[in-house]
Amino acid sequence: MPASDAAPTLDDVARLADVSTATVSRCLNDPGKLTQTTREKVQAAIAELGYTPNFAARSMAAKRTFTIGAIIPTMENAIFARGLQAFQEELDRRGYTLLVSSTAYRADAEEKQIRNLVARGADGLLVIGHDRDPAIYDYLRQQRVPVLVTWSYDETAPAPSIGFDNRAAMRQFAQNVLASGHRRISMISSMSEQNDRARMRIEGVRDAMSAHGLDPSTLALIEVPYTFDDGAGAFLKLMQQDPKPSIVLCGSDVLAVGAIRGARQLGMRVPQDISITGFDDIELAQVTHPELTTVHVPHHEMGRLAAQELVAMIEDKREGISQRLDTTIIERASVAPCRSPTA
């Protein structure tokens, strides 16, 4: 191998293969257009030089990157991992590459990442939830970059979404819980500011309380960040109330796992002394003891459909079509019926 002084370019390949740069380019992008002889000549030259096309040059010339960006709140836990995995797989299948950034749940970081991804020529963007500065949607429109929202469904929002109805899901779940006798309901939620998913889940609980004749403003609610420790800490705080709640509804499985740990610290048995529930149904929900009663989210399908829709938006240059997915309630072992429902 000639230890050349810099990375080989299209020109080098063309010269070696004794063809024009256009031919080399075609060999890369549309090999069917070449004679077999030419194609092999070029491929040999590419192999000999160890040539890799320069992405920046390519995307500048073609004005396409076949890259899609996803901005997620966090990589620190597995909440978005499965959905993203499915998203990526479907994208691969269609010849796109996925770029992922995380924001640590901070709105300003998200805006920065979005601009970054757009500047990098992302052909489309996947984001989580609807809540963000409307100026961002304007910017994206001006830049002609399609966005698709996931993990939330809302027809009335400015961007198309493929997700589920967080409020309805939580409402139904909470209604079940109320039906099983629980009255002293409490909740640990993620921070709800700039987070429609968290907010809607809270509203869902309140809806259910109203429907059962309970005053929704009496809901004991703590909002915390998204780690196990936060969940445990919030649980401890909730248990200082008198009377103690009979059930703690958590806005996510991660928080619920933290809450279970908090219960263990306090020597409380789950679900005999206190019921705890999650939301998301990530793998974690099945390795805790007791296993978590939670709301199952169709991660995989959501990721796959989102990829399909986003690619369609890009390639057919059309508006996105929203789609509502169903969640299901998974009853495992962390909830017991309540026999002393008095408040």
Add this chain to the structure above:
Amino acid sequence: MPASDAAPTLDDVARLADVSTATVSRCLNDPGKLTQTTREKVQAAIAELGYTPNFAARSMAAKRTFTIGAIIPTMENAIFARGLQAFQEELDRRGYTLLVSSTAYRADAEEKQIRNLVARGADGLLVIGHDRDPAIYDYLRQQRVPVLVTWSYDETAPAPSIGFDNRAAMRQFAQNVLASGHRRISMISSMSEQNDRARMRIEGVRDAMSAHGLDPSTLALIEVPYTFDDGAGAFLKLMQQDPKPSIVLCGSDVLAVGAIRGARQLGMRVPQDISITGFDDIELAQVTHPELTTVHVPHHEMGRLAAQELVAMIEDKREGISQRLDTTIIERASVAPCRSPTA
């Protein structure tokens, strides 16, 4: 805002501000070089147009991207999350952006991702572990892209590394275990092919067995992928042996959590009926019941130091300097001493 037909370019800004493109470029990259008047004029134009520089054009002209790529085996669990987080923070501090891809532990996927990141102009690459086709290192050298290995330390490897000695760490851990009376030792490891970390951890256990006069070839070892289910499944298989092992050393916390779940399925108590250990000390290790005895890896420091070193390699154009970090043994509740050490 003039709903122009395409994204505004440097030229548009220059024209609006009535300066040359060079001036606008300078305003972006080295504002100190401009008169305050000019600077403000340009900034106003940028704001008015909502201009964002085109990344591809920029990196083509400057031959720098201020982007660093990291290729990790998986995002599905939190094993690499904390280290990567620290890596990213330090990178941010120094003005670099991080691009992450995952390979699902597949060597061919890794090679593809590496080429992709190089083609995208990554100024440097972070990879996990040393094991890979030597041709990849050649390629990277030819392309003049610095690589740094992490999660493993080995001076003799082709690339510099900032990590810890997996073999020594596991050896010492296993020696502790042997010292507490365990003799019927078994192990659940990740797939060791193309994975020096897994392999070294296994070797560490064998080393310790030899040192205690045990035949290392008698180690009951199962290699599985990296999910909770895999860990649980392997545990079940291990327990079919006669005599049953008294302890199961797991190659990672994730597998250990799976094993704990397996034990629960079998109605075995941890650690009274069986001891189980992990490796990594991720958050998960403290939310299981019992909490996991494991090997603590300095995720945060490793990520920070790796970022510093990689940036230095890029900016000073020098070879990387390897650094060996220490692991520590964290004794929690999943191990009990063994009173019937006969095999």
Add this chain to the structure above:
DNA sequence: ATGGCATTTGTAAGCGTTTACATTTCAAAT
């Protein structure tokens, strides 16, 4: 052989930046 048409290949003009180098401007020193 010849013309005509489809297929293959080549030529060269961008794509949106950065940056060496050239030119202009400005303030201080004469």
Add this chain to the structure above:
DNA sequence: ATTTGAAATGTAAACGCTTACAAATGCCAT
């Protein structure tokens, strides 16, 4: 007023690719 040199700004040439268009080639029917 002039000169002078530093500071600010402008000019234009890359950077490595794609692609419209032009030219060449090959094949078939005549």
